[in-house]
Amino acid sequence: MLAFILRRLLTIIPTLFLVATLVFVLVRLAPGGPFDAEREVPAEVKKALDEKFHLNDPITTQYKDWLVQLVTKGSLGPSMKYSNRTVEEIIGITLPVSMELGLWAMLVALAIGVPLGILGAVRQNTWKDSLAMASAMLGISIPRFVLAPLLVLVLSLKLYLLPVARWESWRHMVLPVFCAALPMAAYIARLARAGMLEVIRSDFVRTARAKGLSERVIILRHALKGGMLPVVSFIGPGFAGLLVGSLVVEKIFDIPGMGRYLVESVLNKDYYLTAGIALVYGTLLMVSNTAVDIAYKFLDPRVELDR
Amino acid sequence: MTHLLEVKNLKTHFFTEEGVVKAVDGVSYHVDRAEVLGIVGESGSGKSVSSLSTMRLIPEPPGKIVSGEILFSSKGDKPKDLARASELEMQRIRGNRIAMIFQDPMTSLNPYLRISRQLTEVLELHKNMKGNEARERGIEMLKAVGIPDPSRRFDDYPHQLSGGMRQRVMIAMALLCEPELLIADEPTTALDVTIQAQILELIAERRDLSKVGVVLITHDLGVVARLADRVAVMYAGRIVEQGPATQIFKDPRHPYTVGLARSIPRLDDDRSRRLVPIPGMPPSLAKVPSGCPFRARCKNAMQVCAEVFPAERVIPYSEDTGTFRSSSEGAAHIVHCHEEDLEKVQAVGAT
Numbered sequence: 001m002l003a004f005i006l007r008r009l010l011t012i013i014p015t016l017f018l019v020a021t022l023v024f025v026l027v028r029l030a031p032g033g034p035f036d037a038e039r040e041v042p043a044e045v046k047k048a049l050d051e052k053f054h055l056n057d058p059i060t061t062q063y064k065d066w067l068v069q070l071v072t073k074g075s076l077g078p079s080m081k082y083s084n085r086t087v088e089e090i091i092g093i094t095l096p097v098s099m100e101l102g103l104w105a106m107l108v109a110l111a112i113g114v115p116l117g118i119l120g121a122v123r124q125n126t127w128k129d130s131l132a133m134a135s136a137m138l139g140i141s142i143p144r145f146v147l148a149p150l151l152v153l154v155l156s157l158k159l160y161l162l163p164v165a166r167w168e169s170w171r172h173m174v175l176p177v178f179c180a181a182l183p184m185a186a187y188i189a190r191l192a193r194a195g196m197l198e199v200i201r202s203d204f205v206r207t208a209r210a211k212g213l214s215e216r217v218i219i220l221r222h223a224l225k226g227g228m229l230p231v232v233s234f235i236g237p238g239f240a241g242l243l244v245g246s247l248v249v250e251k252i253f254d255i256p257g258m259g260r261y262l263v264e265s266v267l268n269k270d271y272y273l274t275a276g277i278a279l280v281y282g283t284l285l286m287v288s289n290t291a292v293d294i295a296y297k298f299l300d301p302r303v304e305l306d307r
Numbered sequence: 308m309t310h311l312l313e314v315k316n317l318k319t320h321f322f323t324e325e326g327v328v329k330a331v332d333g334v335s336y337h338v339d340r341a342e343v344l345g346i347v348g349e350s351g352s353g354k355s356v357s358s359l360s361t362m363r364l365i366p367e368p369p370g371k372i373v374s375g376e377i378l379f380s381s382k383g384d385k386p387k388d389l390a391r392a393s394e395l396e397m398q399r400i401r402g403n404r405i406a407m408i409f410q411d412p413m414t415s416l417n418p419y420l421r422i423s424r425q426l427t428e429v430l431e432l433h434k435n436m437k438g439n440e441a442r443e444r445g446i447e448m449l450k451a452v453g454i455p456d457p458s459r460r461f462d463d464y465p466h467q468l469s470g471g472m473r474q475r476v477m478i479a480m481a482l483l484c485e486p487e488l489l490i491a492d493e494p495t496t497a498l499d500v501t502i503q504a505q506i507l508e509l510i511a512e513r514r515d516l517s518k519v520g521v522v523l524i525t526h527d528l529g530v531v532a533r534l535a536d537r538v539a540v541m542y543a544g545r546i547v548e549q550g551p552a553t554q555i556f557k558d559p560r561h562p563y564t565v566g567l568a569r570s571i572p573r574l575d576d577d578r579s580r581r582l583v584p585i586p587g588m589p590p591s592l593a594k595v596p597s598g599c600p601f602r603a604r605c606k607n608a609m610q611v612c613a614e615v616f617p618a619e620r621v622i623p624y625s626e627d628t629g630t631f632r633s634s635s636e637g638a639a640h641i642v643h644c645h646e647e648d649l650e651k652v653q654a655v656g657a658t
Binding site for chain 1: 362364397398399400401402403406407409411414415416417418419420428429432433464466477480
């Protein structure tokens with residue numbers, strides 16, 4: 001197990017290096033630069049700025065300097081837009097907020113999606129199944145940028161139940177977490193239903209029935225583990241997707257998370273910030289995938305981790 | 308005398324979009340204690356559905372027991388009709404009074420649970436045993452079915468065992484609560500030949516030691532010849548011939564049984580004998596023709612075969628039947644074929 005984790009970490013490093021290189025090059029390929037605002041910047045100011053951020057150096061030199069800084073000092077470079085702040089400072093403040101939103105959203109999504117999916121599978125082709133799956137379809141189809149304003153309109157502006165925006169108390173968290181979770185919950189419900197259906201039809205569940213076990217024990221003890229495998233494998237990329245995808249939610253509810261900074265940094269050509277956030281996402285994705293593989297091992301004893 | 312299990316005119320149909328599939332269409336048979344009834348037939352003849360009906364494990368919908376009785380006499384009690392029992396009553400019977408072994412031990416054990424869990428849950432459920440008591444009983448049972456080093460194997464997962472070992476575990480699981488009836492649905496089909504022999508031996512041993520009645524479902528006449536006391540031959544959802552195994556093998560009457568016997572090789576055969584296949588295909592169970600379902604493949608088919616399904620005829624034993632196992636002694640040899648009537652007519656005409 002430990003050997004597996006170590007091996008995985010070793011493969012993560014070259015992948016991250018590739019991600020870093022790609023991002024560094026790609027953001028620079030886009031036309032324009034960080035200081036090409038609508039209003040013309042005086043020539044000497046622009047010159048001084050270019051000087052400060054070494055933008056006149058050849059791109060290979062810039063790349064080399066950035067990598068050396070990253071490896072030796074763990075520094076991701078300065079932000080070009082938010083003066084006097086480094087990229088790691090910005091990430092250090094915004095990542096925890098995004099993680100908090102993402103984790104809660106994932107928990108809520110699982111809490112809604114898994115029971116709904118099981119219900120759909122156990123009561124297959126009944127009105128309960130149809131209802132569960134229809135609402136799942138609806139959940140997937142409604143974009144977050146439609147859902148969020150709707151909820152705000154009804155729950156905050158009409159009924160005064162919850163705050164409209166910001167990220168302060170648990171009451172502030174309800175709406176954004178729910179908005180981020182809903183499409184994910186719908187997707188999980190469909191995965192859980194499909195997984196459970198496959199297991200319920202399997203021979204070993206028939207064996208369990210032949211033993212005289214009650215339907216409840218059959219579902220919970222015999223079918224659940226195998227039926228949840230598709231959901232578990234989705235959690236890894238799903239969580240990373242939730243962090244990226246929640247930028248809409250962060251924007252609407254004015255949450256100081258990382259997603260917003262990613263979008264703004266791309267628009268602003270804030271090269272180092274974009275590269276830094278991309279690296280963080282890459283790391284999160286790979287770490288959560290590794291965690292999923294380990295979880296698999298616990299669910300399915302046939303899985304061997306030594307590949 | 309009441310039989311351990313008596314199935315009377317059972318009809319199990321599946322209501323699908325393509326029409327009504329009459330998987331079992333009027334089947335009657337019985338099993339006694341310490342007796343093995345072999346139900347033979349090819350894939351799709353309804354033999355598995357008839358046994359799943361007994362356990363009431365037919366997925367409903369689309370399946371449904373349309374009519375008939377499944378009388379089960381537990382411990383000599385008054386016979387109970389399982390076709391009309393509630394789900395709760397069935398849960399008390401399944402795995403407890405009637406146990407079942409399935410075809411493929413690779414997929415019939417839960418791959419996500421340890422053997423120990425899968426064994427002890429039966430005892431917890433039906434025998435109120437817990438913890439160490441259940442554990443010890445489980446290990447004891449593994450030992451009884453011939454698993455070496457059972458206390459170490461007990462906490463294995465199914466994938467850590469070979470196919471033969473898994474089928475032994477399945478059998479151990481089925482026997483844990485000392486059932487009175489064991490339904491074995493193709494218990495050896497997925498196993499190689501030497502393991503097959505061992506598993507059959509094991510079932511025979513349980514029949515003799517714990518007096519369990521066995522319904523053995525198979526398409527393999529060799530397996531039936533080895534183990535069965537009585538045989539029922541199924542074709543297209545019906546039993547076309549049944550009787551003591553020795554009789555059926557010595558003196559098969561139904562053209563289908565005769566055809567089956569001729570289509571398998573025997574060790575003591577003359578080498579020059581060619582195997583004779585039965586021409587044609589069995590009918591689709593969604594469109595079973597009227598009259599005798601075998602008539603399209605039968606070279607002796609007559610006009611009457613297209614009209615009515617032949618009534619049962621009792622065949623007298625042939626003289627050199629050999630020895631019966633005591634329990635099947637005197638059991639009737641019954642066949643459903645118009646040819647038997649024809650012979651009778653001819654015999655009458657001759658005198």
